[in-house]
Amino acid sequence: MKEETERLQEHLNEKIFDNLISFIKTSHTQVNSEVNDWSYRMRCSEIPTAALVLGVNVPDHEMTVQGLSELLKQSLTPHVVCLQSKECTTVKQVLQKILMNLTGGSGNDEEEDVHYSVEFHQSKMNCSMASLCRWYNTITKKSTSKSPSKKRKSSLQHEEVLPIVIIFKDLESFLPKVLQDFIIIASNYIQHLPLVLVFGIATSPITIHRMLPQSVSSLLCIELFQSLSCTDHLATVIDKLVLTTEFPFKLSGKVLQVLNNIFLYHDFSAKNFVKGFQLSLLEHFYSQPLSLLCCALNETNARVQNLTHDDCELIRQLPSFMGYVDDQDSEKQVELLTNDQYLKTVVQTLLTTLHIYHKNYFPVLKCLHIFTSSLPKYPLGKQIRELYITCLESNIWENEEYSSAFQLLRMMARDELVCLLQECIEVLQSSEHTSLTLSVQTLEDFLAKFQKLDEVPKEDVEEGQECKARSQKSLQKKTDLYQLQKTLMEMKELKRSKKPSKFEVLRMDVLEFMDKLVRKYLVPPETQPLHELVYFKAASALRRHLNAAPRAGLQIALSNPYYYLKNEALKSEGGTITNVAPDICIIYKLHLECGRLINLYDWLQAFATVVRAAEGKDRDKINNGQVDGVLHARFIRAVSDLEFLGFIKPTKLKTDHVARLTWGGF
Template structure:
């Protein structure tokens, strides 16, 4: 067990026969400390399977959203140094070669999503273009020396993130560089020497089987340096590094990438004109975070691919956190995952929240206890109340009959969602372009409205249809064509008739264009005659009489064929909404697939640290679960921790707290807890231990932000918070 070393050190030797501590897994929490049942395992496996599908869907979505930007970015890097080895005598070419190719990547204010985007970009570069990719963060690079050290460590020492299972021994020996030497010789000259000896050798070798290079090996691969958060870098450090790198741009194929959260103008604010002129900047814009959220909601929420659904209040909590906190689609997906986990954890029948092809087998294996839990669901109780007496008896007593009905209801629930989302998208197509957006501009707003109540009962619904009643023919035809495409994509039999009706409306509008102009109606002739009479000389009485006649004739005017057809279209859309957009709360067994506990989700995601601190200090039993800490409101328990006693005593004081009086009150409580007589404190002298405990508790309270020192009185502290639990 002994060891020798030139330098002093501490060595830890673990015993060979030591038993590993048993760690709890996520599956252990599903049975809540009870015996593990088959339903618990099934719930956990269902959660894992469903979340894996959702995770893969979001990853594919992320790749598709950034695909165009990444393709342009790869093309920019490929062309940045492709002509370095070619001969060029043009003045503009020589000027461009003396500049550092720089990509300004505007990622948006959704900072939590930047890591995911940058990581995807880095992986894509390593797989398709170059293995020499370095990612830098502002908090790790406060000096130029640290910037160079990070670059040399990632390139010369190996990144550790490259998944290359088969590497040649010669390359391994060249990459095994002592990190102490890197720190001693951190300079661009060292990087040049390494690149000339190591990187260019890879160009003469055949490409690896696993790496599909888009860049032919005629040109050495570039070195891409990504500044993840440009705003957090010190301007002086950034300027010095760019000046140093510009002197080596003819020998090193460098490419800089600036990750920008605010605006591209930040580059010119951080860099002087002389430094920014050394860069050849090209701008790349990522998808706005609002569009990213809309795509995520469309793929995860407004779909029948996944059986799990969110209630209106839960979805509103997640959207509010997105809009008012971080604009992060990544955090929105995490909140969605938390909702999924809470649903499968708290709902004992959530194992029935699965794909439709798995439902029949799981319903068939329901036990008697499971059937009793199903009978206790409020939605099924309402369904039973609407049945006749014989079916009610069968549903409440016969488990086999109940299983048959449950299978039918779950199938109907799936069909309900298919029709619901198709009609919802059609209604959104009609109302999203209206002035002032009475039913919302985004489909998520309309969806939340439909979840919380019947949409046709609100005032905004009637306002929207009044505006639709004034829509022009061309716009109405365009909206009908979009609705037909949506209904055809649903491919459900119940909406086939609705699709055919909309196609018939389109055909009638087409006939309106082809039909000849009808003769002028009698009412229109009378109006024209009245308008002509207005042009003649007349007195005030005759003028008033003519205007009244015109008003009456306009009221009697028959609507045109287009107006009648437009009214029929709106009536049909209103009929579709009333038929298919009924609230999910009316559907039997909706509790199995809908998560409705918005308060739990809000408590987990919207943390309130001050409220938690005040609860812990005023009522320590809430967290410590010690019976000796139980007390009535407002009283001070002697067995409470020192900081809790100090906190309750400071609640009795005003704006300024006298430290001496505070100490005496604390000593009185502590002495009573230890069984001492508080009157034994002679002349106000307290023991040194009590005094030290008081100072430590006051310091902790100051650290938590409840008090602060004040210059108004030297022996006082100022109170910073008011109120408590």
Template sequence: VQKGEKLAHLESQHLGCFVFKPNSKKRRISSTAEGDYFSEGKNDSEDSGLRFATCQLLWKQINSEMEKIQDELNKQLFDNLINFLRQSHSEFQTESTEWMCRMKSSEIPTAALVLGVNVTDHDLTFKSLSEVLQDSITPYVVSLQAKECPGIKHLLQKLMGQLMNCYVDVDDSEEEECVNISQKKMRCSMASLSQWYKDVTKKSGFETSSKKRTSSSRHWQSPPIVVIFKDMESFTTKVLQDFIVISSQHIHEIPLVLIFGIATSPMIIHRLLPHSVSSLLCIELFQSLSCKEHMATVIDKLLLTTQFPFKLSEKVLQVLINIFLYHDFSVQNFIKGFQLSVVEHFYSQPLSVLCCQLQEAKKRINSLSHNQCENIRSLPSFRRYVESQVSEKQIALLTEDNFLKEVTQTLLEDLNSYHENYFPVLRCLHVFTSSLPKYPLGKQIRELHCACLGKRVWETEEYGSAVQLMRMLAKAELVAILQKCVEIFTSSSGKQFSNTIEKMEEFLTRFQNLEVAETNDIQDVSVSSQNELQKKTDLYHLQKTLLELKESKRSKKLTKFEMLRFEVVDFIESLVRSYLTPAEMQTLNEVVYFNTANTLREHLNAAPRIALHTALNNPYCYLKNQTLKSDVGCISNTAPDICIAYKLHLECGRLINLVDWLEAFSTVVTAVEGKDLDSTATDQMDEIIHARFIRAVSELELLGFIKPSKQKTDHVARLTWGGC
């Protein structure tokens, strides 16, 4: 009976659920406090404010460049969409024959926008699209999401609310949606929307209150209403069907245009909508840029350039690329990982104060303190540099700060020159290897970049295979590659490539002369062969010719083209060995390269099972409270309730008796020495412990460690297999 009463009490406690909404006002942290954060927990907090300012400035420049890249990549897609919308709008405006036919058939102009599986990037694309449409086509752009539109009433409510830019008041008791406009209530329906649209466009000189007329002012006479379904696949079929059917009945009154955001395939439209509904849409397909191509452009513009001093090491770059390829295909998440790398580098590396433009870095070197000079001396790359110097210079570098600063300026200049020479040669090598069979050095330039960053690429088997294939390139292909390489070196900022360009142009001239010589030789051979055939028709000359052919096959000589091709490949190899040395071999590479891949992996590639087990089994790891320290295997009564319940449930089998679990929990919680309580206080304590236990069990169920069992009503089933 007591067990039954306890279970009933537990169930009644479990039914309570309270929600407290957080304060909508966000606490803003001043830049001074953020700058101080760079110095927290660091023994060397020198120049923390300058490092923070440099980090902010660098990321501002990178973000600005990223926005330009985004606009350039989306330009063609947005231009096509604008042309589509303008065409539909002009047809409605001029009431042409085509639009009249569409009105009679009740077809709605619809753009099926295939964006790809990188769903996390879609919001940014739609935000940019809405801004472009509002600037050039219409002020009436509505963006809808499936989670906001479970029914047709909610969809119309969101539609009219965004269009009219006002608060929408919904009374659930009346089953009607009303819009409060000028203290009047209007029913949310397509008829009311049509009436509202007529009211706002009845003036011939219509202009929006927030935007002036542009060159395409004729479109402002009757601007279309663009409805964007961000995640078309997630919408309920009935909601889409009802909205399309209702809208088609009012298409002759409202110039409505739909845009479907599609992540998978355009066929999803016909899977979700029956033919009777899809026939009401006049669909045109638009394809966005592939996320892989987008990613390649971002890496090319942000990482493979000397524009920004900050660089990523091979391991860090590989972590970001693996997350992109094997998790989400999200370019925005890649950029966030890149941003995290920038922040971590400036936070953890005191010498990142020199991670700026070369001229500014030279000025900062002169003002370095003795502690910062010691930081330079402690760098592994600088130690290798000191060991390679003569003993007198070693002593000066380790004892004299002024001499160290002079050498540091020279070393930073060398590092900058290394990057100016590295990227053009890398692009040139990629032009040679990207067209080889089976791509021994990778198809994308990022793969070649990672290979060159990590080790001496010319010592790898893949490079040997690539060189062998390069020695078999056809003449036309080789000439085209050389022309691309000349363009790369001509546009580069490296100062040492003038001789390289001259050498490649010489190769091109020799190939051209070789082609002319071969043409003349072929003509001479054809004339002489005809004369020889007339003379050598007897058996003796035929046998002699066969023997000469056999001997020529045994001792085959290289042709002029083959010899020239070998020269070209050898020249490219010399460039690779000279300029594509690994970045970690460069002195002071730690100043500009972020190489802590483990830190980045912990933040971005989380292991939730291990993190949860660590937090619940050893809360001190996260809370850093000295009272939470306990011996291995012991359960501290000062630990959070969920930690106590978790440790106790690890000692149970597949089915856990709730009453026994509660008694064990109560024993641990009340295990406080020197406290004698009367019966009344004991009863109150039991009720409090019951409530705490129920909350802990509910949290464990929410996290997925247990679930209710149908075998026994007073038991729960475990869903895990103990510790990690």
């Protein structure tokens, strides 16, 4: 799954990366001609800049930028620098970061790289664009001196240079003043350095003009590049990882809904969706002992034969298998419950049936999505993941949305219906199962009948024209309101009793056939025996891992450390303070007994009393109030940790007090 995700990421970014490389490659290429656009831009001191709109899915940006950086180093230039806003709060830090990355290794001469790297670190305070220019000139002279003939040829016809690409990963987070000053400095060296800027933008290209005044933005020659939207990225990920029989592991409707909600309401990150999918897989194989049978179909026979008696008993306890046993006759029930070898044979058959079920399920699901995704108001959802979640949770044909969708389909025009049929035929042809092959043949027959509808008999045309003319003539007569109402009612009855056209009959036949396919193949997975082996259903466990509540988790850990540490000595009754608990837990429990302001001296004395009681110290020393340096340091560290976690803060009301920021506890 990880390899498939990486290949998918490369494929999705392939087009935009090719366009970026083409832009960077031609940005500093000089052609010997009278009209040279780049020479004109050079005279204007414009820096070629690629505005790369990555979208609001910020967690995915790192992977995209890293892939772009590696591709540039492999195919175009080794001089690539990636900058982050948190590391570049001043222009000096920006220049230091650029020089450190570039002089650390150019790929031409290791001794020269080491020399420049040492020189840079020795004169870190004097880093500037002039230093970068000297370094680049030295590197360029060394590379051209190795091939003089090539140099003469390129100087006459087509001179290629290795550009210096500077990528600003998160443009919105950079300080506008820092960005402005760097661009102004870089524009003064653009005739000596082939600089190319890449702006990673999460929101909108207008951000550039909001951060930079016109005098600075005029120094940039900006070209816009739009990456694939995060929803399209997720749809492709779901199609390759979830809606496929290549991987036997599947998600239940509730688990998929949890991952979908996290994507829609938190981060829009397809990368985090894949991580949640991987976490579900790990949880399934960790919590389900029979998950060893969640494998490819060609491996199931060997694994089933190696099942032990205990494994067979676990299979017999599965709810879906118990339902399967109840449907069998008495003789088979006895064999299934007592004979392990017979059970293994049945399990192998059921796993094959489950595989065939998925082989038919996903093509029919995609066909239903093709028919319903273009309907007004999207009664069954616009994205296939929404339709898939609905189909997993219940019988889709029992929903009101399903009925309303087919009512809209009954009004669909012929051209639209023909296009949908062609798409469905292409999807169903991908399945190798015999039953769907017959369905493809039926849809092809429907398509051929639609194409023959152009040949309308003359009798039908004349009859239709005659009825239309008779209706118009009756309406044109002068009459009163009663006669008009009577005429309209007669026309309505005539229209209701009118014989449906051949297209309408054929359209109804197509929709009835699609409804039969849905009812036959899109039954929920709970109806399949042994579905527990491949479907992960623990949505609560996944929600607990991915939708964490930090404050609640902190308070549970501090008030009940046994919940996490599992140390028997930490067990205590509700409300009591365990004297062997960690220092921060004791401090937390003591601070719950205080009001809005906490006296630090009293807090220290209470802490010392609890700790010394745990260590078995002399009670007389406790009463004297003597606190040694080690105990005092432990108290200060625990209070500092509690302040860092946001439970207390210093206050100016009283110098020897701290203010409590929370109220109550778990």
